[in-house]
Amino acid sequence: MREREWSQFHTPQNLAKSISIEAAELLECFQWSDAADEGALLDELADVLTYCYLLADKLRQDPVELILTKLQKTSEKYPVDKARGRSDKYDRL
Amino acid sequence: MREREWSQFHTPQNLAKSISIEAAELLECFQWSDAADEGALLDELADVLTYCYLLADKLRQDPVELILTKLQKTSEKYPVDKARGRSDKYDRL
Amino acid sequence: MREREWSQFHTPQNLAKSISIEAAELLECFQWSDAADEGALLDELADVLTYCYLLADKLRQDPVELILTKLQKTSEKYPVDKARGRSDKYDRL
Amino acid sequence: MREREWSQFHTPQNLAKSISIEAAELLECFQWSDAADEGALLDELADVLTYCYLLADKLRQDPVELILTKLQKTSEKYPVDKARGRSDKYDRL
Numbered sequence: 001m002r003e004r005e006w007s008q009f010h011t012p013q014n015l016a017k018s019i020s021i022e023a024a025e026l027l028e029c030f031q032w033s034d035a036a037d038e039g040a041l042l043d044e045l046a047d048v049l050t051y052c053y054l055l056a057d058k059l060r061q062d063p064v065e066l067i068l069t070k071l072q073k074t075s076e077k078y079p080v081d082k083a084r085g086r087s088d089k090y091d092r093l
Numbered sequence: 094m095r096e097r098e099w100s101q102f103h104t105p106q107n108l109a110k111s112i113s114i115e116a117a118e119l120l121e122c123f124q125w126s127d128a129a130d131e132g133a134l135l136d137e138l139a140d141v142l143t144y145c146y147l148l149a150d151k152l153r154q155d156p157v158e159l160i161l162t163k164l165q166k167t168s169e170k171y172p173v174d175k176a177r178g179r180s181d182k183y184d185r186l
Numbered sequence: 187m188r189e190r191e192w193s194q195f196h197t198p199q200n201l202a203k204s205i206s207i208e209a210a211e212l213l214e215c216f217q218w219s220d221a222a223d224e225g226a227l228l229d230e231l232a233d234v235l236t237y238c239y240l241l242a243d244k245l246r247q248d249p250v251e252l253i254l255t256k257l258q259k260t261s262e263k264y265p266v267d268k269a270r271g272r273s274d275k276y277d278r279l
Numbered sequence: 280m281r282e283r284e285w286s287q288f289h290t291p292q293n294l295a296k297s298i299s300i301e302a303a304e305l306l307e308c309f310q311w312s313d314a315a316d317e318g319a320l321l322d323e324l325a326d327v328l329t330y331c332y333l334l335a336d337k338l339r340q341d342p343v344e345l346i347l348t349k350l351q352k353t354s355e356k357y358p359v360d361k362a363r364g365r366s367d368k369y370d371r372l
Binding site: 102116117 | 288293296297299300302303304306307309310311
């Protein structure tokens with residue numbers, strides 16, 4: 001990427017817009033059906049992930065570290081004994 | 094996550110919807126302004142990444158491998174000498 | 187539309203997905219720039235609006251009525267004297 | 280709205296972002312289930328519609344006119360005899 005001098009376009013806002021745009025292309029695999037073509041799915045997931053990594057990099061964060069920190073917070077908000085088998089938001093448990 | 098028995102809700106389609114929903118929350122950090130609160134930004138980015146990892150896991154793929162494969166394809170579509178400093182789509186180069 | 191027998195695909199959920207997908211195509215007009223081609227913008231806005239109207243129709247609601255009801259609620263949440271010239275959420279006023 | 284002096288925030292780009300954000304809140308009604316609470320659905324649909332109308336107004340266009348023009352184009356791309364009962368894109372018919 002660096003040698004294409006694209007990072008000038010990679011402001012945090014443009015990357016956030018790009019993540020939304022690519023996420024919608026992923027969703028499009030399921031637009032009219034519950035089943036999706038797996039090749040297309042992987043391709044679009046890769047695009048979302050790529051922009052997420054570029055944004056993490058821009059913010060000087062490690063993507064996996066971000067996930068682990070967040071999971072830690074989630075596990076505190078959703079105690080196992082209350083949340084088992086439910087999809088409710090934590091304030092409704 | 095496993096001990097909460099949430100994976101029953103984690104169909105590929107539900108995860109794709111979740112990625113779009115969290116991507117929009119990330120975008121919301123920039124709804125009325127070009128600047129965003131960095132704490133909020135990291136929090137929302139972590140959510141998008143988490144669902145991306147769950148979907149990759151569901152599809153038995155390694156997230157970083159997906160990104161690398163995609164970057165390889167991109168670098169073939171956008172030759173350095175044509176794409177330097179441009180944000181055009183490859184079919185307009 | 188009726189004569190194409192497409193309404194079988196137009197479940198509320200599929201229409202909600204479609205609205206998100208088309209909204210992202212509208213956003214794509216601004217992916218790398220603050221300025222957008224007006225023709226493309228109108229085209230994508232028309233797509234979002236069309237799916238919104240189809241969903242309103244499915245729910246037997248008048249789109250303009252929905253907007254007016256919502257504006258009424260908003261004007262109660264954001265009193266003119268507090269909200270003038272601010273983009274804060276109502277719980278921060 | 281006018282008396283709250285909010286239109287300074289209502290640039291086409293900010294409105295496009297807002298449409299995506301609200302569309303995702305509409306989608307959230309279906310995040311973990313095929314069924315949605317109708318009240319919440321109508322509320323979120325109203326938000327998407329409101330921002331669509333604000334953007335149409337900004338671009339000095341009539342929303343219903345935009346829809347009709349688009350439907351005219353669609354009906355030319357998807358001839359009734361080919362498209363009946365199918366959800367394929369027009370280039371696959």
